[in-house]
Amino acid sequence: METLFNKNSHSKPLIIAGPCSIETPEQLDNTVQELVSQGINLIRGGVWKPRTRPGSFEGLGSIALPWIQEIKNKYPVKFAIEVASAQHVEEALAHEIDILWVGARSTVNPFTVQEIAESLKGVNIPVMIKNPVNPDLSLWIGAVERFQKIGIQDLAVIHRGFSNFRDQIHRNSPLWQIPIEFRTHFPDLMMINDPSHISGKRDLVPIIAQKALDLNFDGLIIESHCNPDQAWSDAAQQLTPKNLEFMLSQLKTRKVKFEAAEMLNQLAEIRSQIDQADHDLLEALHRRMQLVEKIGEYKKLNNVAVLQMERWKEIFDSRPKWGESLGLNPELIQEIFGILHQESIRTQTEILDKIESNN
Known part of the structure; x- marks a missing residue:
């Protein structure tokens, strides 16, 4: 059985494009006409x-469904x-819609996913599943498994980003x-990136799209409108x-594949250097945790509180600056030292509990 989302049948990234919302028959026709002229189908x-x-x-x-049928004709x-x-599924199938997708606000609810999946039992139609709004890998995996369980074979997933109030970009x-971790669970599923919803701004769309292709995503789904500034929804990103x-x-x-022996040798050498750098990082981390244990013991013996906010503020302020001076992303350094801080508190608390239980 031929499937749309067969990774082996696409030599180039799959491109899906169209308006965020269908607004009028004229808007839909004008947009599709221009996209088709570019070879997007x-x-x-x-x-x-x-x-x-x-x-x-x-x-x-439902009013827009007959317009889609006219466009397809x-x-x-x-x-x-x-x-x-x-x-929605029943109405879509009645109007001969070709592909369905489950949105991020639906993927977050297993009951909704199950309802949609069961409504497609016995139906042969391609389905795309967006990641849930919140960064929960298990929910995304579970949604795919629910569709697989009821027999949907032609599946793909869409990475559209995750809600994060701290992200100002x-x-x-x-x-x-x-999504990289997701692919380790489903290596054969096509993964499509949605740079429109990740960026929220049209000038960022190309940057996100290129990043996705650099990470070997299988395609892009992009919002395109004949007059985006007048769009009824998501105008800024179309x-x-x-x-x-x-x-x-x-x-x-x-x-994706390296054929030349010289290229393979160079890649192996660089990977070997990465392995050594990772080993050095782990040794440095081991030394740091040994020092954390020492300071935990000192704090207990001298009746000093585990959490010292002034010290933590000093670390949180200085380390990103150190990293930036080395060409590293300060936000990454903040995140890493946030995790290290949590582990340090946990380790020191365990030492305190152990000493008290021995007394």
Whole structure:
């Protein structure tokens, strides 16, 4: 059985594009016409739009489905929409929608995922599953497993970033380590990146898209609108089809397999150096934790509180600056030392408990 999301059948990254929301027949037609002229034949469009707060535009709903059918009769395209309930699925199938996706606000709820999955039992249709809003790998894995269990074979996942109130750059933090970890569980599933929802700003879309391709993502799903500044939703992150065409022409795909012996040898040498650097890091971490144990014992013997806020503030302020002077990302250094601090507190507390239990 031929499947859309078969990794081996695509020599180039899969591109899905279209408006955040379907607004009018004219808007949909104009956008699709321009995208088709670029060779894009997988179109996305919002019919039902679950929004965070009431009052936002939540899609036209069922009224837009016949417009999609008219577009499919006019242009050689397949159409993808988001569904959030069994009723949505029923209406989508009745209007011959080609591809369904489960949104981030649905993936976070196992009951909703199960309802949508069961409504597709016995149906042969491609399904894409977005990561949940919150950075919970298990929820994402569980959603895929629910669809696999009811027999959906043609599956892909979409990485659209995660809510993070601390991120001042992205609309949704990419947290690249989560999709990378996900791929270790499902190496054969296509993983598609959504740079529009990660960036929230159209000037960041190319940067996120290139990063995804550098990490060997299998495709991109991008919001494109014939007049994005007048869009009824997500105006700031949508590209005109013309700008999308230019962006795609500038993106570079990386080699996945190395064939030349010389290249393989160079790669092996660099990896060996990385292994040694990692070993050195672990030895340094071991030395640091030994010192943490010593200071924990000293604090106990001298009746000093484990948590010293002035010292922690000094570390939290100075280490990112040290890292930045070495060309390292200060936000990364903050995160690393935040984890180290938590482990230091845990270690010192354990020492305190052990000493008290021996007395």
